Amino acid sequence: MxxxxxxxxxxxxxxxxxxxxxxxxxxxxxxxxxxxxxxxxxxxxxxxxxxxxxxxxxxxxxxxxxxxxxxxxxxxxxxxxxxxxxxxxxxxxxxxxxxxxxxxxxxxxxxxxxxGELIASFALTEPESGSDAASIRTRARRDGDHYVIDGSKRFITNAPQAGIFTLMARTNPDDKGAGGISAFIVDAHSPGITLGPIDRKMGQKGAHTCDVHFDGVRVPAANVIGGVEGRGFKTAMKVLDKGRIHIAAVCVGVAERLLDDTLRYAMERQQFGQPICEFQLVQAMLADSRTELYAARTMVLDAARRRDAGEDVATEAACCKYYASEMVGRVADRAVQIHGGSGYVADNGIERFYRDVRLFRIYEGTSQIQQIVIARGMVRAAQAMA
Structure with missing residues (x-):
């Protein structure tokens, strides 16, 4: 809205x-x-x-x-x-x-x-817990007015710059599912926190991720988000529903940049005495990219408006993230193809974007996780109608 x-x-x-x-x-x-x-x-x-x-x-x-x-x-x-x-x-x-x-x-x-005085980082993923977020092993043990946290998190974006972590940890060891997880606000400079080396990634240079290790980190009980144990997983899912629309919008923006650059190149690049944008097979790739980009943008804005209206958009958010992240990958691939050899060398940024966008299909829920979320949402909706 x-x-x-x-x-x-x-x-x-x-x-x-x-x-x-x-x-x-x-x-x-x-x-x-x-x-x-x-x-x-x-x-x-x-x-x-x-x-x-x-x-x-x-x-x-x-x-x-x-x-x-x-x-x-x-x-x-x-x-x-x-x-x-x-x-x-x-x-x-x-x-x-x-x-x-x-x-x-x-x-x-x-x-x-x-x-901007503090950078917040979301600490959910672990070495043995990625898509299966409910199986996290990081433990938070109550000790008086504090919790003592032990465990490790992996691939944590902005961890090297973070001032606080929104951390998910298991407070009830007897509950092996989502109900045993609580969310904490953790000062990133707390004693007992150490950072692993910055990850060397395929793309997105300048965006840093690394492992974060918690060894006896004391966190005030007042830092349990919402003040109640056992709601951390639900908080994480609410956050990710919104985050998936956000990432889908990111994919739309990057795809628009890629397509703008590619169209400009196709109008300038000459082969056989004419711009390559005059060739029908190049036109087909441009048209496919524009069509898919338009569809993704429409999906994002529709889901955003529904969320602003107070609707439950878990399924729609997953649809957006799934489609837009796959879409930008296809647009990037066509951009390299239209640029030809120029798209494969590191001179005009096309190959860099090609590597950068690959991550969008992985984080905040892989494409395969989005498919599961969408299908389960469909089943729930059908059952509610029965």
Whole structure:
């Protein structure tokens, strides 16, 4: 739901200008150094990008889901690493506090997150628990007014920069399922926390992930999200439902950048005395990409509006993430094909985007997990109608 079209258009214009003038020119630097320049990080804070989804009462912009999706589409017409830096803070890292946190937790953490003073990281995945999130082994044992946490998390985005972790840990060892899991806000600088080496990844240079190890980490009981044990898995699923629409919007933005660059190349590149965009088989690839991109954008905005209206969009969010992440992979593949040899060498960024987008089909639920979520949602809906 767009609350004020004039304000929203002004924000989108600012983001477009920032992407065009600051982020796109820095893409090669980020790819070469595996780091986002500090002056760009400061500009992102000034623009309010770290507080997009934090309510205005806590110093953020308080965007609706539809507004957030539109901003992500514009912000992601550049290297995905830039979005990744703010993504866990505006998304899965902070949303557990926003959705299920106590008033005291919101007062303490949300203003600093909105200002970009803290980067939030979402610590769910473990060495033996990825898609099967309910089987996590990290333990949180009550000890007076604290919990003592032991365990390891894997592939944690922004962990090297994190100020806090939204951590999922098992508080009830007798409950082996989802009901034994609780969510915690953990100060990333707490004694007993160590970080593994930054992962060397296929793509998305500048977006850092690593393992996080917890050895006897003491966390105040007041940092249990919502103040109640056993609700952590439900919190995580709520966060991921929203996050899947967010990631789908990211995929749309990257696909639009890829297609814009590819169309421009096809109109300029000459073969057999004419631009290659005049060849019907090239036109077919361009048309397929535009059609799929249009479908994904429509899905994202529809799901976002439904969520803003208060509907349960677990199935729709999974549909969006599944389709959009697969779509951007196909668009990237066609972009390389149309660029030919130029698309395979690291001169124009096409091969970099091709590697970058492969991750979208994996994190926040693989494509196969989305298929399961969608099918189960269909069965539940049918049973409810029976």
């Amino acid at each position: 767009i609350r004020d079209n004039d304000v929203m258009n002004a924000l989108l214009d600012s983001v477009r200008r920032f992407v065009r003038e600051r982020l796109v020119p820095a893409e090669d630097i980020v790819a070469e150094t595996d780091a986002i320049p500090e002056d760009i990080v400061r500009d992102m804070k000034t623009l309010g990008l770290f507080g997009l989804t934090v309510p205005e009462s806590y110093g953020g912009l308080g965007l609706t889901m539809e507004e957030e999706a539109l901003v992500m589409i514009e912000l992601c017409k550049t290297a995905p690493a830039f979005r990744s830096l703010i993504g866990t803070t505006v998304g899965i890292g902070s949303q557990g506090i926003l959705i299920d946190g106590t008033p005291e937790q919101k007062d303490r953490w949300l203003p600093a997150l909105a200002r």
